[in-house]
Amino acid sequence: MAGFFKKIFSFGKKEVVEERVDETAPLPPIKWDQLDALKPEAEQASHPPLDGEGRHEVTGRGDSAADGASHPHPRAALGTSPIGGEVEPAPQPAPSHQPAPEEPQPEPAPAVPPTPEPTVPPEPEPLPGPKPEEEPQPAPETPEPPSPEEVPVPPAEPEPTPGPAPEPAPQEVPVPAPAQPDIEPSRPEPQPEPTPVEVPTPPSEVPAETPAPEIPPAEALPPLRQPAPVEPQPIHAEIAPEPEAAPTPHPPLDGERRHDVAGRGDGAEVEPALVPTLQPAPEPKPAAGKVTVSKKVEQKAEPVKAPEPAPRRSWFQRMREGLARSSRELTGNIAGVFTKRKLDEDTLQDLEDVLIRADLGVETALRVTDSLASSRYGRDVSDSEVRAVMAAEVEKVLTPVAKPLELDLSHKPHVILVVGVNGTGKTTTIGKLAAKLTDGGLKVMLAAGDTFRAAAIEQLKIWGERTKSPVIATKLGADAAGLAYDAFEKAKEAGSDVLIIDTAGRLQNKTELMAELEKIVRVLGKLDPEAPHTVLQTVDATTGQNALNQVEIFRNVAGVNGLVMTKLDGTARGGILVAIAAKHRLPVYFIGVGEQVDDLEPFSASEFARAIAGVA
Numbered sequence: 001m002a003g004f005f006k007k008i009f010s011f012g013k014k015e016v017v018e019e020r021v022d023e024t025a026p027l028p029p030i031k032w033d034q035l036d037a038l039k040p041e042a043e044q045a046s047h048p049p050l051d052g053e054g055r056h057e058v059t060g061r062g063d064s065a066a067d068g069a070s071h072p073h074p075r076a077a078l079g080t081s082p083i084g085g086e087v088e089p090a091p092q093p094a095p096s097h098q099p100a101p102e103e104p105q106p107e108p109a110p111a112v113p114p115t116p117e118p119t120v121p122p123e124p125e126p127l128p129g130p131k132p133e134e135e136p137q138p139a140p141e142t143p144e145p146p147s148p149e150e151v152p153v154p155p156a157e158p159e160p161t162p163g164p165a166p167e168p169a170p171q172e173v174p175v176p177a178p179a180q181p182d183i184e185p186s187r188p189e190p191q192p193e194p195t196p197v198e199v200p201t202p203p204s205e206v207p208a209e210t211p212a213p214e215i216p217p218a219e220a221l222p223p224l225r226q227p228a229p230v231e232p233q234p235i236h237a238e239i240a241p242e243p244e245a246a247p248t249p250h251p252p253l254d255g256e257r258r259h260d261v262a263g264r265g266d267g268a269e270v271e272p273a274l275v276p277t278l279q280p281a282p283e284p285k286p287a288a289g290k291v292t293v294s295k296k297v298e299q300k301a302e303p304v305k306a307p308e309p310a311p312r313r314s315w316f317q318r319m320r321e322g323l324a325r326s327s328r329e330l331t332g333n334i335a336g337v338f339t340k341r342k343l344d345e346d347t348l349q350d351l352e353d354v355l356i357r358a359d360l361g362v363e364t365a366l367r368v369t370d371s372l373a374s375s376r377y378g379r380d381v382s383d384s385e386v387r388a389v390m391a392a393e394v395e396k397v398l399t400p401v402a403k404p405l406e407l408d409l410s411h412k413p414h415v416i417l418v419v420g421v422n423g424t425g426k427t428t429t430i431g432k433l434a435a436k437l438t439d440g441g442l443k444v445m446l447a448a449g450d451t452f453r454a455a456a457i458e459q460l461k462i463w464g465e466r467t468k469s470p471v472i473a474t475k476l477g478a479d480a481a482g483l484a485y486d487a488f489e490k491a492k493e494a495g496s497d498v499l500i501i502d503t504a505g506r507l508q509n510k511t512e513l514m515a516e517l518e519k520i521v522r523v524l525g526k527l528d529p530e531a532p533h534t535v536l537q538t539v540d541a542t543t544g545q546n547a548l549n550q551v552e553i554f555r556n557v558a559g560v561n562g563l564v565m566t567k568l569d570g571t572a573r574g575g576i577l578v579a580i581a582a583k584h585r586l587p588v589y590f591i592g593v594g595e596q597v598d599d600l601e602p603f604s605a606s607e608f609a610r611a612i613a614g615v616a
């Protein structure tokens with residue numbers, strides 16, 4: 001018996017060792033009788049062999065299918081190393097397990113976000129750490145990618161598996177293509193390509209997995225799964241910078257990190273957004289440029305005020321324009337005389353007539369013709385040569401009278417008595433002169449001595465306001481001499497530098513005029529024997545030859561010692577000034593070429609002579 005048992009036991013071992021080959025051979029002769037008797041014992045004997053490793057392998061295979069649940073755990077725990085190498089020979093069980101891991105795979109795709117989330121906190125470190133840990137999972141899955149290719153086997157199994165993990169795997173599993181979709185869900189577009197599908201999956205990850213293509217295609221599968229984890233990594237890397245951007249506040253949170261990150265990103269973005277919003281606020285500050293617009297508008301308004309600049313033309317320009325009529329008439333007549341004609345007695349006589357008609361006076365006309373005859377008699381002479389000679393001779397006449405007005409401020413005040421015919425511009429000239437003096441820092445007082453005309457009083461008050469000069473006035477028709485006396489005293493009391501006295505200019509009663517002017521001079525002399533220190537006569541250039549008589553009268557009655565030629569603008573009779581200067585030899589201090597305050601300029605003999613002669 002003992003020997004029999006030994007044989008059987010040893011036989012059994014042989015069978016076990018030799019497996020099926022030995023079993024086929026011996027089965028026909030012996031087995032049935034002995035085995036039937038031995039069966040219970042064999043079963044009893046089977047328990048002891050449990051310790052043997054060989055049964056483990058067998059049972060292990062048989063149990064593996066039944067144990068399903070238990071195996072998945074060890075696989076998950078064991079990782080790829082044991083199973084991975086053996087799995088190839090036993091693919092079926094592996095797929096059963098694979099679907100389970102596959103399920104996690106589809107899950108990883110959705111779950112991927114969580115994986116990155118945990119990885120997020122340790123961005124640099126966790127990345128390497130989680131990779132090896134996750135790799136075991138992808139490793140079992142790595143066979144899966146071939147399984148999708150081999151899918152025919154797994155599809156039946158994945159269907160049962162759908163029970164455990166129904167959602168993604170089952171529907172996708174039935175067809176190998178769906179298995180790909182399993183991968184695809186995590187990576188959508190690559191699906192159309194079968195194995196390349198995996199490649200396409202990496203392409204999304206390509207940047208990180210570029211090394212994977214270097215690995216042979218068989219291994220490409222594992223890298224494919226790795227890329228899946230890798231993908232989140234780059235994502236983390238990408239996300240990482242964001243949290244870095246706004247890391248400080250929320251440091252730790254894993255899953256929330258992304259949320260936080262997103263939140264941070266949002267927050268961080270929000271802050272910058274706020275900042276830019278704040279910046280736009282400062283930008284509007286530069287947008288203060290808008291303010292400039294309003295300023296421009298103001299500037300536009302200003303030019304509206306600037307119509308006055310028109311009279312800003314230079315004095316000489318204004319004088320030339322003012323004498324234009326006089327010059328045109330004169331030069332035109334001269335040209336008519338000397339067109340293709342030699343200088344002879346007739347031409348000289350014609351020229352003399354032209355100059356006299358231009359109010360230059362006989363004396364000045366003779367000076368010009370004499371000058372031409374002495375140098376150019378019997379020669380062809382152009383009108384320009386004639387005008388040049390005329391300008392030179394006129395200048396010679398005017399130069400002695402072209403003197404600046406000098407005020408002796410040793411007299412307090414320096415009294416200026418302004419006389420002239422009505423309407424020649426006395427009051428206006430007083431206002432212009434007061435403006436010059438006050439602008440020069442002198443203290444000026446005005447006296448409204450024309451008591452016969454109310455408008456003259458009011459007009460002087462206006463000029464007083466413009467020039468900030470006090471105006472001494474009395475009731476209409478009052479004694480002009482009495483007013484002059486009072487104004488002189490007040491000017492002394494006020495410490496005025498200059499007192500300017502306006503007077504009436506009635507010529508219809510020469511006796512009354514002379515009596516009044518003499519009285520004013522006499523009264524002023526009581527306060528200062530030398531007053532009035534300056535007696536200015538305004539001469540209206542438009543009056544022509546009458547100006548010569550006016551200067552004659554006022555010079556005799558009031559002791560005029562200086563002239564102001566007014567209204568030279570727009571008259572054709574400016575030559576009268578030359579005639580007056582030649583006859584009376586009185587200083588011409590100023591000439592008036594307009595009604596504005598600055599239309600009073602010192603007289604220049606040269607400029608006036610060239611202007612009236614039409615010489616540039």
Ligand SMILES: Nc1nc2c(ncn2[C@@H]2O[C@H](COP(=O)(O)OP(=O)(O)OP(=O)(O)O)[C@@H](O)[C@H]2O)c(=O)[nH]1
Nearest residue numbers: 422423424425426427428456566567592593594595
């Ligand atoms: N175009 C021009 N007009 C002038 C000039 N000077 C004065 N006028 C004008 O001539 C007019 C008479 O000027 P007034 O200053 O009142 O003359 P006035 O001699 O004081 O006259 P009465 O007060 O009546 O004695 C006014 O309309 C002045 O604006 C000038 O140089 N050129």
